Amino acid sequence: MPSEFIPMPVTDMEHAKLSAASILVVEDDLLFRKQLVAYLEKQGADVTGADTAAAARRWAAESAFDWVFLDVNLPDGRGTDLLRDQVFSGNAGVVVMTAEGAVSGAVEAMRWGAVDYLVKPFDPAELPLVIQRARKMRLAARLDEHQRRHREPSEDAFVFGHALAGLREQLERILAVDRRLQNRLPPVLIEGETGTGKTMLARWLHHRGPRAGQPLVEMNCSAVPETLAESELFGHERGAFTDAKTARIGLLEAAQGGTLFLDELPSLAAPLQAKLLTAIEDGRIRRLGASRTLEVDVRIIAASHKPLMDLVALGQIREDLAHRLDLCRIRLPPLRDREGEIVPLAEELMARICRRHRLPNRKITPEGRHRLLAYRWPGNVRELMHELERAIIFEDSHELDFPHLAPSQESTPARPPAADRPSATPDDWFNDQYRFPSDGFSLDQAIQRLIRHALAQSDGNISAASRLLGVSRDYLRYHIAQAKKDGLLDSAG
Numbered sequence: 001m002p003s004e005f006i007p008m009p010v011t012d013m014e015h016a017k018l019s020a021a022s023i024l025v026v027e028d029d030l031l032f033r034k035q036l037v038a039y040l041e042k043q044g045a046d047v048t049g050a051d052t053a054a055a056a057r058r059w060a061a062e063s064a065f066d067w068v069f070l071d072v073n074l075p076d077g078r079g080t081d082l083l084r085d086q087v088f089s090g091n092a093g094v095v096v097m098t099a100e101g102a103v104s105g106a107v108e109a110m111r112w113g114a115v116d117y118l119v120k121p122f123d124p125a126e127l128p129l130v131i132q133r134a135r136k137m138r139l140a141a142r143l144d145e146h147q148r149r150h151r152e153p154s155e156d157a158f159v160f161g162h163a164l165a166g167l168r169e170q171l172e173r174i175l176a177v178d179r180r181l182q183n184r185l186p187p188v189l190i191e192g193e194t195g196t197g198k199t200m201l202a203r204w205l206h207h208r209g210p211r212a213g214q215p216l217v218e219m220n221c222s223a224v225p226e227t228l229a230e231s232e233l234f235g236h237e238r239g240a241f242t243d244a245k246t247a248r249i250g251l252l253e254a255a256q257g258g259t260l261f262l263d264e265l266p267s268l269a270a271p272l273q274a275k276l277l278t279a280i281e282d283g284r285i286r287r288l289g290a291s292r293t294l295e296v297d298v299r300i301i302a303a304s305h306k307p308l309m310d311l312v313a314l315g316q317i318r319e320d321l322a323h324r325l326d327l328c329r330i331r332l333p334p335l336r337d338r339e340g341e342i343v344p345l346a347e348e349l350m351a352r353i354c355r356r357h358r359l360p361n362r363k364i365t366p367e368g369r370h371r372l373l374a375y376r377w378p379g380n381v382r383e384l385m386h387e388l389e390r391a392i393i394f395e396d397s398h399e400l401d402f403p404h405l406a407p408s409q410e411s412t413p414a415r416p417p418a419a420d421r422p423s424a425t426p427d428d429w430f431n432d433q434y435r436f437p438s439d440g441f442s443l444d445q446a447i448q449r450l451i452r453h454a455l456a457q458s459d460g461n462i463s464a465a466s467r468l469l470g471v472s473r474d475y476l477r478y479h480i481a482q483a484k485k486d487g488l489l490d491s492a493g
Contacts, residue, residue, distance in 0.1 A: 021045045021131075022292065024065045026056045026082075027097065028075050032120070036069065039124040053077040057087055064089045064237050064247075064290060067131060069118075072098040072109060083112035089238050090247030091287070093134045097122075139215070139254055158197060158204040159348050163338040167330065171205060174328050178209045178299075185211070185299040187280055189325040191307055192332030195382030198303040201332065202261040211299060214258030217251050222267040230272050231288050234279075240289025252285050255298045265302040265325075266317045276300075277321045300325075335380040340474055343369050345381070350388050350400075362392060366482075368401040373475040375405055448483050451476065 023040055027033040028051045040047045048063070050056045053074045059065075060082075068088050070079040079096060088094055096109040096117045109117065115134040118126065160168050178185050188205065190198045199218065206216045224232050231240070235250030251260060262268075268276065279285045280300055284293040304311070308322040335342065346364065354361045364372070377383055391400045450469065458464035466476045 021066045022063065023047045023067045023069065024050060024056065024059055024063075024088075024092075025069045026050045026053075026074065026079065027069070027071045028052065028073075029071075036124050036127070040127065043128065051075070053079070053082060056082055060087045060089075065092045067134075068092050068094045069127070070094055070096050070109070070114070072096055080109045080112055083109055083114060086246075091235070091237060091249065092247075093131070095130055095134065139249070139256055158200045159345055161338065161341040161345060163333070163341050167332070170330060171201075174205065175209055178211075182210055183297055184283065185209075186327045187300040187302060187325050188328045188330065189308065190301065190303045190330045190332065192303075192305065193334045193380055194305045195380035196332040196334060197381050198305075198332060199261070199263060201330070202259075202263075202301045202303065205301065206259040206261075206299075209259075209299075211258050215255050216259045216261065217255040218261045218263065219251055220263045222264040226269050229268060230275070233272070234275065234285050234287055236288035237290050240287075244289070247287075250285070250287065252279060252296055252298055253287075253294065256296055257298075259299045259301060261301045261303070263303045264305065266304050266306070266308070266311050270318060273318045273321050277318065277324060280324060335377040335384065336472060342372055342377075342384075342472075342474060346372055346384060346388060349381075349385050350392065353385070353389050353392055357392065359392065360398070362397075363399045365399045365401040368399070370475075370478060371402045371405045373478050374471060376472070447479060451479055451483070 021044075023045045025033055025036050025040070025047060027036065027049070030051070033049050033051065037047045037049045048059055048065075050059055051074075053076050056068075056070070056074075060068075065088065070082065072079045082088065083094060093115045094109070094113065096114045097120055098117060099120050115137060116130055118130065174188065188202075190201055192198050202218075203216065206212065219232065221229065231244075231248065231250070233250050233252055235248050235253055236244050238244055238247045262276075279296065279298075283297060284295050286293045302325050308317055308325065311317045312319045312322050335345075338345070343364065350364075351361055372384075379386075387402065387405060388400075390404075391402055451465070454465040454468045455462075458468060462473055462476055462480075466473045469476065
């Protein structure tokens with residue numbers, strides 16, 4: 001029989017960890033079982049006692065327990081047999097209890113999935129600390145599993161530049177609110193075209209906020225099948241659906257105390273959007289197949305490649321969820337609108353890529369700059385990074401000119417084949433009868449002529465001229481500067 005014990009003080013945090021927890025105590029010693037049950041109930045837990053392996057099996061079949069304190073030696077068998085037979089839910093943390101000198105049984109139980117063990121006699125006041133330690137281990141294991149499956153090589157540093165100075169100020173205001181609140185942080189919505197850097201911005205916000213030391217869990221909602229999305233987010237109990245052979249912690253639970261980044265949030269089905277809204281507003285979730293709710297404190301950062309209110313009108317996202325997420329909204333502009341930053345951004349990204357591949361840094365030739373500015377970048381920063389990495393890996397030169405970077409269809413409409421093309425009209429600037437001279441043709445001079453013509457038509461307005469030519473203002477300014485330098489466009493701008 002266990003010796004007498006003096007209860008240790010329990011902090012409010014430890015009490016909160018046990019509040020509403022469902023616990024099964026399997027112990028054949030009547031007095032010690034009553035002591036454990038009484039102590040755990042005093043801490044707010046819902047406790048069930050069992051004195052035999054058979055009774056434990058019956059209770060486990062009827063209820064899904066959060067925690068099980070399991071004696072190794074029972075009158076009708078060994079507690080390790082219950083673990084081996086997977087009697088308890090996979091979400092149940094099993095702590096085995098063994099008499100001093102019989103630690104080998106505890107070691108066997110750990111091999112069958114027990115999260116910890118206690119040597120009797122012990123002070124029941126140790127139980128909240130054991131639960132707290134085991135909970136951290138389980139959440140860390142779920143987080144590690146998710147990160148192993150979704151890990152991608154990337155750098156978290158977000159490049160702002162002068163065009164995003166206003167965005168930086170907005171983020172600093174959000175961080176100031178986060179530091180003041182600490183808990184129950186409001187959700188953040190990041191809107192922007194594909195490839196603008198929404199994921200990197202979410203990481204930037206997490207790693208500079210008050211939860212930087214807590215988990216950052218990322219989920220691409222568009223990449224998860226609709227049938228699995230609810231289980232991935234909220235978790236499930238064993239038997240919740242056909243393939244649920246074991247219980248599993250959801251990502252909302254795994255991100256406890258940290259941040260959950262939901263990329264392409266509108267891809268979630270409407271019923272799941274409703275369940276997510278409840279989790280955000282109430283701070284509670286229910287695993288699939290469970291009867292009880294769990295409390296979670298998770299900062300939600302959601303991302304969408306289209307404005308949520310436009311998607312509300314199309315019926316692709318719930319209006320109430322859109323309004324809830326719209327509290328802290330960040331809009332990332334496309335790369336083509338980041339005035340004057342394409343070349344500096346390319347140089348910064350190129351330096352990072354070279355460091356990652358342990359290669360010497362490269363330079364961009366004037367022709368390379370010309371091509372970077374002429375391209376419209378429909379894939380935004382992601383496309384720019386891929387183009388830079390391709391050039392760094394496959395080009396041997398220390399200077400890059402991106403010869404394969406052709407103007408995008410957005411800026412240069414394709415012309416039909418000659419056989420299908422009508423004869424020249426007043427709207428067609430190209431003379432189909434023209435023949436290139438045998439001694440060569442100066443494309444640069446032709447470009448300067450087109451620029452002069454566009455500037456003349458737009459009364460010298462560079463923005464209007466760039467729209468007429470279908471190019472960016474940076475591209476036009478670059479050519480005007482080059483023309484002035486070469487004496488080809490003395491009257492420009």
